[in-house]
Amino acid sequence: MNDHAPSRDERIAGLKGLGTSRRRVEDARFTQGKGNYVDDMKLPDMLFGDFVRSPYAHARVTAIDAEAAKALPGVVAVLTADDLRPLGLHWMPTLAGDKQMVLADGKVLFQGQEVAFVVATDRYAAADAVELVEVTYEELPVVTDPFKALAPDAPVLREDLQGQTEGAHGPRKHHNHIFTWEMGDEDGTEAAIADAEVVAEEMIYYHRTHPCPLETCGCVASMDKVNGKLTLWGTFQAPHAVRTVASLISGIAEHNIRVVSPDIGGGFGNKVGVYPGYICSIVASIVTGKPVKWIEDRMENLMSTAFARDYWMKGKIAATKDGKITALDCHVTADHGGFDACADPTKFPAGFFNICTGSYDIPIAHLSVDGVYTNKAPGGVAYRCSFRVTEAAYFIERMIEVLAIKLGIDAAELRAKNFIRKEQFPYHSALGWEYDSGDYHTAWDKALKAVGYDALRREQAERVAAFKRGETRKLLGIGLSFFTEIVGAGPVKNCDILGLGMFDSCEIRIHPTGSAIARLGTISQGQGHATTFAQILASEIGIPADDITVEEGDTDTAPYGLGTYGSRSTPVAGAATAMAGRKIRAKAQMIAAYLLEVHDDDVEFDVDRFVIKGAPERFKTMKEIAFASYNQAIPGLEPGLEAVSYYDPPNMTYPFGAYICVMEIDVDTGVWEIRQFYALDDCGTRINPMVIEGQVHGGATEGLAIAMGQELAYDEMGNVKTGTLMDFFLPTAVETPHYTTDHTETPSPHHPIGAKGVGESPNVGSVPAYSNAVQDAFRAFGHIHAHMPHDHARIWKIADGLGLHA
C-alpha cells in the first residue's frame, strides 16, 4: 500500500497553477481537426449570403437591378438598402460614435463597399447571383490622401454629414474632418521647444495594414420564429457587446438574443467590430425564416473589414546638448477611411496614443490628432495592440533614433539617459497616464548585455569601413526598441465602448466532488484562456487546473464582459478570476472552521486545504470542503460553493520590454536577413511561461510582416493594390527569424496577482526594432528616416538615394 502523503511542493506542483508551463487543454481538439469554427457549422436548411461590392472608391449608385440574379435557381433573396430602410438598418452605428452604411445608400465611399446582399441555397449559387446583379454607378472624384482630403475644394465624402459642424468628438473644421483630439500643454511645449539647445523634427508614417487572421470574419444568424429567439454564432472578440448592440439596433429584446463565439481562428483586432455581413445575415434570417451563413473571403477581408494604423505623425523632440529630453510635440493626421469605425474607448478617439512619451521622463508634451475621411475602407482597429499604442511606440522609438543622430549620441545611451527611473513609479506622464510600475534600466542593461551590444557596434563600424573599401556589399543594422504598453482597459470611469463599461467578469461553480467550472466574459482566439485562467484559479482555490473547465463565448451562460482585445483579458478578466476565487476561498474558510470545530480565524489556507494555525496536521482539503458545502447543513451558511466577480480595474497595467534586432542588408538588392532577434518582456507575474513565449514569437512575427512589407496599398483611384495574399505579405517559416526570449518580472501593484498582460507587447515592441535596424544600417551614410514597410525595393531605394549604387 502506498500511503505516501504528498509534500507541500508536490501539492503545489499538482495544481499546475501560476508559473507552470502547463500544456494547453485546447490542443487536443485542434490537433485532431476537431476545432469548431463558425464555417464548420451546418444547420438544417441553412442559406448562404454573399455581397455585391463596389468596384469604385467613390461613386453614386443610381440603380440596382437584381431581376436576373433573383431568377437564378437557388437564389432566395437579394437585399439592398431599400429593403433595410424600413427596419432602420440601412445604416448602423460604429464603435467610434459615427455611423456606417450597411448597404450602399445612394453612394459608395470605398472600393469593396457592400452594395447588395444575395441569399441563396449554397455558396456557389450565391456567388453566381452576385455576378448577375446590375449596379449602375456614376463615378465621383476620389481622395485617398488625408492631406488632400482637407483641401478647401476637396470633394465632399460624407454628404449625410454636410453642414454638421459638431461630431461625436467635438467640432469638425472641414467637410472631411472627423475630430480633433488634444492632450497636454501646447503653449508650454512650444516654449520649451523654442528654448531648446537641440530640436529634431520628423514626419513619421505608420502605413495602413490589416490584422489578417487566417480565419476571415463570418457568422451564422438564426431567427427562430416559433420562440422569437435570435441566435448569432460568429467570429466575435466581444460577444456580449455584440448582443447589446444587436438588441439596441434591431429592437429585439436582449434576453431573446444569444450570441456565441465558437473557436476563433485568430483575431488580432479584426474581429472586434460589427460588420454589415452580421446585420445582413440577421435580416436575411428574419426575412427567410431560415439560418443564414455569411463568410467573407480573403479579398473581402482585406478590402473591407478592419484596417489598422494609417497614422501620419509629425514629431518634434527637444533636448539639451548632452541628451536630456526636454519636450515632445506630436501632431497626427489620422486616415479613418469613409466611416469612422475605429474600435477605441469612447473618450479616446485616438486610442491611447497619448502614451507616445514612451518609456521616457519627458517633462512637457503636447499632442493633437486630426481624424480625416478618405475614400478608403473603415476600420482603425487595434491590430494586436492596445488602441493605437503600436503607433505611439513606433513614433517615439523613431524620434529617439532621429534625436540620437542629431546629437551624435549612441541611441542606447540616449534611451538610458531618459528612462523613467524605478523610484519615479507610480509615474505621471506629461500626457496624462499613471504608469503603475517598472524597472526600465535593469531590463535595458540585461538586454544590451545579452546581445553583446558594444561588440555589435564595433562589428558594425568595421563593416562600414570594409564597405567603404569595397570589400563587402552588405551592411549591418542594429535595431533598438524599448517600449511601454498600456493595457487592460478598464477603469469603467473613463473607458467604455458605445457606453458599455469595460469591466470584465468571472463566475465560478465548485462541484460537490471538488472539480469546478469557471465562465468568463472574455473569449480566446488562440491565447489559451481555457488553460491559463484555470491556472490562476488553481493557485487561488487549491483545485488542480486539470479539474477546472473554463468556458467562454456564450452569452446565455457566460457572465457579461467586454471581451478580448487590447491585451485586456489577463489584466481584467484574470483579475476577476482571482477575485471570484478569493470569494470562494472566504466561504471555504468558514466551512473548514466549522468542520474542524474552531473559529474562522484559527484556520489558514495552505495550497489546497485549510489547516489549523500551528497544527497543520489537522486540516480539511478543498475537496472535502466542496463536498461539505453541498451536503452538510452548516449553521448560518447557504449550501453550495459559487462566486461571481465583476472586476473594474483601478488603473491600467503597463507591461514593458526591450527588443533588439540585428539585421544584414544587401545594398544592391535590398534583401534583408535577420541574424538575431532578442525579446525581453516584463509582463509582471507570469502565469504560463510557455504560453507567454508563444505569444512573443507570434507577435514579433506579425511585427516582422508589418515592418518589412505588409501593407494595404491604394492607387490614386482608390483601388486596393494588395487585396490577396499574393501581394499582402505574411511571412513564411523561411523569412521568420529564430527568437530569443527573456524576461524580468515587475508585478503590477494594483492587480490581484500582479499580472500585466503580454499578448500585444511583441507587436508594439518589435515593429520599431525591425525598422530601426534597417535605418540604423544606413546611418553611417547620412540616412535619417524612411517610411515603412521596408520591402526590398524600398530598402534598395534608401541605398540608391544615398548614392551607394554609384
Added chain:
Amino acid sequence: MTKMHLKLTVNGTAVDCLAEPRELLIHVLRERLNITGPHIGCETTHCGVCTIDMNGKSVKSCTVLAAQADGATITTIEGLSAPDDLHVLQTMFREHHGLQCGFCTPGMIIRAWRFLQENPDPTEEEVRFGMAGNLCRCTGYQNIVKAVLAAAAEMNSAKEAAQ
C-alpha cells in the same frame, strides 16, 4: 449546374458523392463530406490551411477542382489517428506549443506528415523550407519547427528500436 458522380477514397473509406465539376475540392470535403479539419483561409493557394494529402502528395485543396479529384486517395487530419492513439506529430505539436488558434494546425500537421516521409531526418532549415507553403499567423513558426524536429527524432528512434 449538372453534377458529376465522384468516387474518392477519403481517410481509408471509399466514398461516392455528387458535386458540380467546378466545385473546389475543399468545399466537397467540408460541405458534402463533413470533413471540416481542413480549413479555408484564402482560396488562392497562398495560406495552406486547406492542405490535405492527395495521392501521396501535399495538396492545397482550394486549388483542386472536384472533377480533377475523381478517383483520388485522400488523407486529411481526421485520417491521421484515433483519439486514443495520437500520431506523434499531434503529440509533439501540443508538447512544444506549436499551435495557438489552431486554424492552421490541421494543414500544418498533414503537411508535416508528408514532409517527414519525404525527408525523415531534416535540419531546421529544411523544415522551414519544407513547410513554407503553410502560413501561421499566431506562432511565429518557432515552436512548429521544434515540434516537427521532435517528431522526426521520435519517429527515427522508434524505427531504430524496431530494427
